[in-house]
Amino acid sequence: MSALTVLKAGPLSLLMDGGRAAWQHLGVSASGPLDCLSAAWANRLLGNPVDAPLLEITLGGFSAEARQDGQLALVGAPLPAHIDGQPLATQSSFILRAGQTLSVGFGARGQRAYLAVADGFSAKPVLGSVATQTREGLGGLHGDGRALQAGDALHGGSRLLTRQVGVPWRFQPRCAGQIRLRLLPGGDLSRFTEAAQQAFFNQAWSLSADSNRMGMRLTGEALAEPPVLRYSRGMSLGAVQVPPSGQPVVLMADQQTMGGYPVLGWVHPLDLPLLAQLPPGGQVRFTSISLDDMQAEYRAHTAFFAR
Amino acid sequence: MHIEPAGACALQVLLDEPPSAALSARLAALAQQLRQWPGIVAVVPAWDSLLLHYDVMQADYHQLVERLCPLLSQLAALEPQGAAEHDTAREHCIAVCYDHRLAPDLPWLADSCGLSEAELIAKHHSARYRVGAIGFAPGFAYLAGLDPQLAQPRRATPRTQVPAGSVAVAEQQCAIYPQASPGGWHLIGRTAQPLFDPSAQPPSPWQVGDRVRFVAIDYATYLAQGGAP
Numbered sequence: 001m002s003a004l005t006v007l008k009a010g011p012l013s014l015l016m017d018g019g020r021a022a023w024q025h026l027g028v029s030a031s032g033p034l035d036c037l038s039a040a041w042a043n044r045l046l047g048n049p050v051d052a053p054l055l056e057i058t059l060g061g062f063s064a065e066a067r068q069d070g071q072l073a074l075v076g077a078p079l080p081a082h083i084d085g086q087p088l089a090t091q092s093s094f095i096l097r098a099g100q101t102l103s104v105g106f107g108a109r110g111q112r113a114y115l116a117v118a119d120g121f122s123a124k125p126v127l128g129s130v131a132t133q134t135r136e137g138l139g140g141l142h143g144d145g146r147a148l149q150a151g152d153a154l155h156g157g158s159r160l161l162t163r164q165v166g167v168p169w170r171f172q173p174r175c176a177g178q179i180r181l182r183l184l185p186g187g188d189l190s191r192f193t194e195a196a197q198q199a200f201f202n203q204a205w206s207l208s209a210d211s212n213r214m215g216m217r218l219t220g221e222a223l224a225e226p227p228v229l230r231y232s233r234g235m236s237l238g239a240v241q242v243p244p245s246g247q248p249v250v251l252m253a254d255q256q257t258m259g260g261y262p263v264l265g266w267v268h269p270l271d272l273p274l275l276a277q278l279p280p281g282g283q284v285r286f287t288s289i290s291l292d293d294m295q296a297e298y299r300a301h302t303a304f305f306a307r
Numbered sequence: 308m309h310i311e312p313a314g315a316c317a318l319q320v321l322l323d324e325p326p327s328a329a330l331s332a333r334l335a336a337l338a339q340q341l342r343q344w345p346g347i348v349a350v351v352p353a354w355d356s357l358l359l360h361y362d363v364m365q366a367d368y369h370q371l372v373e374r375l376c377p378l379l380s381q382l383a384a385l386e387p388q389g390a391a392e393h394d395t396a397r398e399h400c401i402a403v404c405y406d407h408r409l410a411p412d413l414p415w416l417a418d419s420c421g422l423s424e425a426e427l428i429a430k431h432h433s434a435r436y437r438v439g440a441i442g443f444a445p446g447f448a449y450l451a452g453l454d455p456q457l458a459q460p461r462r463a464t465p466r467t468q469v470p471a472g473s474v475a476v477a478e479q480q481c482a483i484y485p486q487a488s489p490g491g492w493h494l495i496g497r498t499a500q501p502l503f504d505p506s507a508q509p510p511s512p513w514q515v516g517d518r519v520r521f522v523a524i525d526y527a528t529y530l531a532q533g534g535a536p
Contacts, residue, residue: 024349028445234351234358236317258442266314
């Protein structure tokens with residue numbers, strides 16, 4: 001029995017899970033939620049595994065009708081949500097009864113909200129994951145990488161919990177217009193000119209509207225003379241690539257597995273959610289972090305969500 | 308050769324030597340070995356590098372580097388064996404149809420290279436290729452070994468849609484587009500052989516270090532093999 005029927009899918013609503021990182025040697029993108037913190041919280045509120053399949057709703061414009069009673073959670077961008085017209089608090093779990101319609105409108109802050117259901121949505125995994133990769137045509141509800149469409153039936157999730165819970169206030173997503181990203185400097189950084197290195201750290205970059213799940217494009221005073229790489233090599237999440245234009249690109253979950261542009265460093269994986277929620281035109285600054293500090297925090301995060 | 312972090316959950320091994328068949332064979336052997344280690348998520352060898360994605364809950368950067376260093380010097384010392392391995396590398400034979408209907412850039416490329424179309428085709432399928440890297444798209448293999456006479460810069464404006472199976476060249480490389488996708492390389496033929504199928508095991512036949520050769524087939528054979536017109 002289906003849990004939800006999609007009435008309106010909005011500009012980009014995608015079935016997501018932890019992704020298919022194990023296939024990167026064949027050129028398959030790792031994929032996964034752009035705001036991994038909000039996704040993890042949405043699942044945690046329902047007692048799901050951290051990577052249980054859920055929906056990534058980009059910007060809003062989503063509505064769905066429940067076919068059975070179910071417990072859900074909506075976490076991430078504070079988009080205006082309603083059940084049959086009654087306002088619904090986000091960043092918490094809630095019950096949706098059979099016949100009720102959940103709608104998630106367009107909001108003033110944030111870019112992405114995550115809708116999870118108790119036990120997770122079910123779909124046939126492709127290469128071990130249901131994560132929707134639209135460019136590669138992999139995953140999603142039908143396995144072909146298509147974004148959700150009106151009429152789609154989402155299965156799974158009839159478990160009802162006895163209590164409703166919310167994301168603790170201090171962990172709620174901060175959907176700011178100005179963010180600071182911690183960067184592990186490295187890669188080809190030392191091959192950039194001294195001036196370019198300073199220009200990278202000293203300016204506020206602006207997020208380009210031409211950004212997507214592959215990469216977040218930053219615009220600002222161009223970095224002069226980026227070095228040229230002889231050969232493409234493997235690329236990892238959060239890499240800050242600098243193409244010949246001198247305008248950096250931060251690689252996100254749907255990044256290509258290889259790249260041919262020089263890299264200045266890697267954004268802390270737990271700071272990528274800030275970027276995922278930043279509106280076009282939002283300001284980005286970078287500060288440095290060490291590998292040990294970054295990994296210690298990431299390990300604590302992973303251990304917390306594994307409990 | 309050196310090793311450096313590549314973000315919170317990856318490290319990059321850079322070999323600091325020019326790409327070669329022997330280097331690809333060594334990188335492939337190293338990748339195979341590393342995939343057996345605990346906590347390794349993915350190993351992505353490329354032309355002169357190897358990216359190791361690991362699970363920070365099961366593996367530690369500093370310990371990985373400690374384990375990698377002796378292995379890498381061992382591999383470097385085993386150069387002759389690397390060459391032997393290269394001889395036993397798997398070989399893929401890809402049937403290519405160079406018919407004009409499937410090769411929109413053939414006339415332009417032949418002209419730019421100062422060759423007749425027949426000469427270009429002969430040079431393309433008589434060369435021996437090797438998988439140097441896999442990326443760009445699922446199952447997309449970058450092949451080294453293109454006849455230098457066929458080297459031309461990629462298109463100034465990429466095509467928005469290249470048909471699946473297109474055999475393409477650019478710079479000193481050759482590749483086959485496994486799925487329809489945008490692309491900036493010159494299309495000189497097409498194969499009917501599937502090169503990426505997520506339901507197959509393995510989903511793609513390629514592995515860095517593999518040898519590849521092409522055989523020419525006519526349009527009727529291409530269609531009979533299931534190629535799209």
